[in-house]
Amino acid sequence: MNFYVKRILMTVPTLLGISMITFVLLQALPGDPVQGLAGDRADPAVLERIRRDMGTERPVVLQYFGYLKLLMQGELGRSHYTNSCVRSDIARKLPNTMLLAAAAMVFSTVFGILLGIFMAVFRGSFWDRLALVLSTGGISLPVFWLGLLLIYVFSFKLQLLPPAGMGSGFGGLVFLVLPASTLGLSSAAALARITRTSMLDVLSQPYITTARAKGLSTRVVVFKHAFKNTLIPVVTLIGLDFGSYLNGSILTETIFGWDGIGRYAVEGIFQRDYPVIMGCVLTGALLFVLVNLTVDLLYGLLDPRIAYAPAESQS
């Protein structure tokens, strides 16, 4: 079967599994799961409809299918507190989270790759070691603490950037700087390390020796000859790291007052607003699955050997 079709089909069991886990979590909630889904102030008619769709008196397996049907219709329930529809709340906040994640991704990709190349080129030197220790430090910092410190330094002391909130248009970019760098720092550190390893690996190959022997400068060798081949593991990590952006956005958005699904989830947690929490968990997992899918498909394009290998082995 075609690699791409197969990879897309593989997401189906994963999505089913995710819905199963959230279903089990929903069952484990204190109180009536239907009430939990609909909200305390729900209209009795709505309760009745959900109850009918889920069929609470039916066996658990059938209830699961009812739940699945609700999910397919995009029904995530209503918030206990505001009684607003979780789906439309998420739809409104998701673009903000995506914007923040994209900005963090740009930040971490640019700095991570540059630092990684720097370390590989100056391998073994003092600067390489220092950067290696710093990048380990970057992975070790708690995101929420880093965010608070950045706010303190850049907003209170230097008064350069706004501490929290969001703007619109180009003026809004100022608001993006601190949250995006907070969110992107640990990924940048991880990327720097993988870029370094990958670059060192490529630099030890014979064609690089040839290029050097031709008398090319280090700059040309690194950026023209080695760079593209370095990218393959790096691109995978950029994609895989998306999960860490989702994790980090929960904390970053809370600190910077960013109106995305991360902060929405935290508000849900503080108010024990279960439909909100479950909606955010489902959305996050769905996003993560979609991003992993995209990365795998892209990976096939970047490195054609991957897409063709399974097909060959089958024929």
Next chain:
Amino acid sequence: MKQALAFMRHNPALCASGLVITLLAAAAVCAPLIAPFDPLAINLDSVKQGPGSTHLFGTDTLGRDIFSRVVFGARTSLAIGLSATALSLVIGLLAGMLGGYVGGAFDTCITMITDLFLAFPSLLLAIAISVLLPPGLLSVTLALCLVGWASFARLFRAMTISLKERSFVEAARAMGCSHLRIMARHLLPHCLPVVMIAATIKVGGFILAESALSFLGLGIQPPEPTWGAMISLHRNYLPSAGWMVVFPGCAIALTVFAFNIFGDCLRDRLDPNLRV
């Protein structure tokens, strides 16, 4: 003694990070002996005092000694980090090695479950689980472990599959070893170095995740001191009384940093193929 000194000279980072971890563990175990004050004792006469000779790290808004609270916080963090790692190692070992060894439909099933748990953003899943469980040491450990076992399972499975066709396993089988014995005495020792590296780094990851959970109010509940909750509680005082936030954060960063460096150095020593 001479050998030990030579070892230290050649592996300064390994020894330094090992020393930090040992000191942290000692501080956690002997917390009541080290902490000069009761971490829960409220003293409204000494509120928001800066770091000084009486209160090494200052006091918080209720006059509690921050140093004592950080020391007691090490208890929680290390206890959760280590026990969650141990527990997820065991689950990962059972699932991954059995799946890889037995193969077939059983393996496919285990792999699917593993992939499923890896498909969730980890903190999000940990949050979902800890919202349901009554907050406490056990539920945080359980939530982290449910999130973390899958990566160990994947590691054990990959290693078991690559090892089980090797001739030493065949020899063991020819000698009449039971499957259990082959797994425990022949496969497991080969997996250990790589798994130990992953586990060391995982401890750091779990401590970070625990601090994030307690920052969000989902960890051990106040007044018990945890690093994450201390930061969360006093975050608004950062401009005026920064020590309340800076010291707990440094404690988290230092601990996680030590575990990460230790893991990296272990990798360099035990597994030269993976050298960064």
